[in-house]
Amino acid sequence: MRSLFVGMLVxxxxxxxxxxxxxxxxxxxxxxxxxxxxxxxxxQLTPFERPGDFAGKDTxxxxxAEEFAQKRIETTHKxxxxxxxxxxVERAYNDFWWDFGRRIARQPSLVVDPPDGRVPALRPExxxxxxxxxxxxxxxxxxxxxxxxVLGFNSGPPMVPSAYNNNVQIVQTRDRVLILNEMIHSARIxxxxxxxxxxxTLRFLTGDSIGRWEGETLVVDTTNFSSExxxxxxxxxxxxxERFVREGPDTLRYDFTVDDPATxxxxxxxxxxxxxxxxxxxxxxxxxxxxxxxGVLQGARYQEKQAATYxxxxxxxxxxxxxxxxxxxxxTAPVKNADHYRINIVRRxxxxxxxxxxxxxxxxHIIEGAGTLVTGGSIVRAAAAGEGGAAPPxxxxxxxxxxxxxxxxxxxxxxxxxxxxxLDGTITYLEVRFDLPKPQKP
Numbered sequence: 001m002r003s004l005f006v007g008m009l010v011x012x013x014x015x016x017x018x019x020x021x022x023x024x025x026x027x028x029x030x031x032x033x034x035x036x037x038x039x040x041x042x043x044q045l046t047p048f049e050r051p052g053d054f055a056g057k058d059t060x061x062x063x064x065a066e067e068f069a070q071k072r073i074e075t076t077h078k079x080x081x082x083x084x085x086x087x088x089v090e091r092a093y094n095d096f097w098w099d100f101g102r103r104i105a106r107q108p109s110l111v112v113d114p115p116d117g118r119v120p121a122l123r124p125e126x127x128x129x130x131x132x133x134x135x136x137x138x139x140x141x142x143x144x145x146x147x148x149x150v151l152g153f154n155s156g157p158p159m160v161p162s163a164y165n166n167n168v169q170i171v172q173t174r175d176r177v178l179i180l181n182e183m184i185h186s187a188r189i190x191x192x193x194x195x196x197x198x199x200x201t202l203r204f205l206t207g208d209s210i211g212r213w214e215g216e217t218l219v220v221d222t223t224n225f226s227s228e229x230x231x232x233x234x235x236x237x238x239x240x241x242e243r244f245v246r247e248g249p250d251t252l253r254y255d256f257t258v259d260d261p262a263t264x265x266x267x268x269x270x271x272x273x274x275x276x277x278x279x280x281x282x283x284x285x286x287x288x289x290x291x292x293x294x295g296v297l298q299g300a301r302y303q304e305k306q307a308a309t310y311x312x313x314x315x316x317x318x319x320x321x322x323x324x325x326x327x328x329x330x331x332t333a334p335v336k337n338a339d340h341y342r343i344n345i346v347r348r349x350x351x352x353x354x355x356x357x358x359x360x361x362x363x364x365h366i367i368e369g370a371g372t373l374v375t376g377g378s379i380v381r382a383a384a385a386g387e388g389g390a391a392p393p394x395x396x397x398x399x400x401x402x403x404x405x406x407x408x409x410x411x412x413x414x415x416x417x418x419x420x421x422x423l424d425g426t427i428t429y430l431e432v433r434f435d436l437p438k439p440q441k442p
Contacts, residue, residue: 026216026246029172034216034246036170036177039281042159042254043101043166045069048270049110050117053109058115062106069104076100099164105273110161113269114136122233126263128190131235137300144229147296149287150205151230152183157206157222157240159255160233167281168274170244177211177218182281190220197223203236218244235262235285251274259395309336316345324349332431340435347428351352353393354379360435362412369427370405375412376421395419 029033030090047054053068054060060068061075078095081088109117122130146153154162157179165183172178177190190211198208202358203226220242228235243255252274259267311406316333323331329350335343345367355378377399396419404410404427412418414436420427 010047016286024248027133029174031174031216033213034174035172036218036244036246036252037172039167039169039277039279040252041092041101041167041277041279042161042272042274043099043103044161045072045101045104046107046161047072048160049111050109050120054117056107057344060106060108065104066104069117071327072100083176088311099165099166101161101247103205103273103275106273110270110272111268112255112271114266120264120266120268121345122263123265126233129235130229133229135231139298140297143293143296145205145227149184149285149290152186152284155181155183155186156231157188158242158258158271159254159272165284167277167279175225177220182282183284184287185283185285200224207238207240216245218245231258233263234258234260237262252276260375305338311335320345320347320412333360340437342431342433342435344431346431347426348420348423349426351393351420351423353395354417355394356415356417357412358415360433361414362418362434363430363432364404364410364412365430365432366404366406366408366410367428367430368406369425370403371423371427372401372421373410374399374401374421375410375416376400377417379417388417396421 024074029037031034031095039394046065047068050057050085051068054064078091078093078098080091111117111119112172114120133144140148145151145276152165154160154166155168159168159181162183165181167182169180169182170177171180177192179186179188179190180186186206188206188209190209192211192213194212195210197210202208203224205226207222209220209222211218213219222240223238225234225238231238237260239259241257241259243253245253245255249255254272254274255269257267258264265418271321311333316335319333320331323333324347329352330346330348332347335345337343348371351371354374374396377396379394380397381394396417399417403423
């Protein structure tokens with residue numbers, strides 16, 4: 001099981017509040033600004049939104065934080081086998097590959113505003129917009145950007161802790177800051193030159209980021225997003241403000257505020273403590289082997305085959321009329337034909353010859369009309385009348401004759417002769433045939 005380290009971030013949070021007058025010295029660059037450079041780990045067991053366990057609390061005790069963290073480790077452990085096969089499959093990789101973090105802060109949630117620690121409600125139009133994006137599997141472009149390995153599910157902007165690759169490297173110069181996320185190796189360059197945002201016509205997947213220093217804080221202002229739905233369903237009008245504060249030699253505080261009136265009922269903010277790490281970052285080029293995307297689309301095609309088939313009465317009537325033009329005595333409207341079964345609507349206008357299907361059992365449900373159905377016995381085929389003449393329809397010798405009419409259901413086993421001998425006008429029935437499995441070739 002994953003190990004748990006609470007003390008470092010808890011102690012940092014306490015010191016930063018109770019000893020603000022004597023903040024620890026932080027490294028600085030040649031131009032005097034705090035040096036934000038390095039690799040930072042933002043994996044967190046702290047809940048993103050405030051759970052019921054911490055309702056009404058602005059801070060939590062060390063014991064409460066540790067208890068919550070331990071519970072989360074246990075419930076998210078991917079080597080569990082409870083919950084049935086579906087739950088097991090949905091856990092995806094085994095636990096070795098996941099990294100939800102080993103630290104928890106003494107804050108009840110990463111969301112700090114609104115004060116209840118909950119993300120504000122989505123506007124009705126946003127709920128509809130997000131719902132309309134779901135369950136589209138016709139082509140790769142309809143799938144979410146993270147699933148397509150275009151944007152990382154935690155790299156943002158803004159950055160939020162998630163399942164793995166919760167590392168970011170910052171490279172800082174006087175005029176530029178590079179924010180390089182391990183997830184999708186997304187690189188964002190923040191312009192510190194003082195220029196305004198680009199025109200609205202110039203847009204980027206990760207937005208247009210311009211920065212400025214406000215005392216000890218690097219403020220990054222980002223607009224001009226090019227794709228909707230990149231962050232929790234936001235629109236391209238998303239306005240993001242991020243703040244980076246070096247709180248000590250090994251700690252960095254990352255705050256962000258989200259403003260998108262077309263998505264949320266009000267602005268909201270989160271605060272995420274990051275820890276300096278000496279771990280190496282690795283290229284995460286999942287688009288180069290994104291076999292899962294093909295699997296998602298193939299799975300959708302499979303599910304379509306399993307989905308219900310709906311055919312209206314008007315559609316069946318139209319199909320029967322068209323079929324009658326080429327087969328007036330017996331015309332068929334296919335409902336669904338698969339490898340091992342077929343379902344049709346059959347309309348007979350005149351009696352035809354006897355037949356047997358050696359490989360399939362049939363079920364007939366009379367929809368309208370009536371007639372005499374003969375089943376069983378033996379099929380008798382008469383000789384043609386004279387040279388070149390057509391043979392008369394096959395008949396049945398022996399067998400059982402029965403009057404059938406609307407509402408009757410007849411099951412005709414595989415190989416059983418059957419014959420609609422006489423019809424009272426026209427008869428229409430639902431035909432379902434189940435084919436017997438073909439023997440496998442050695």
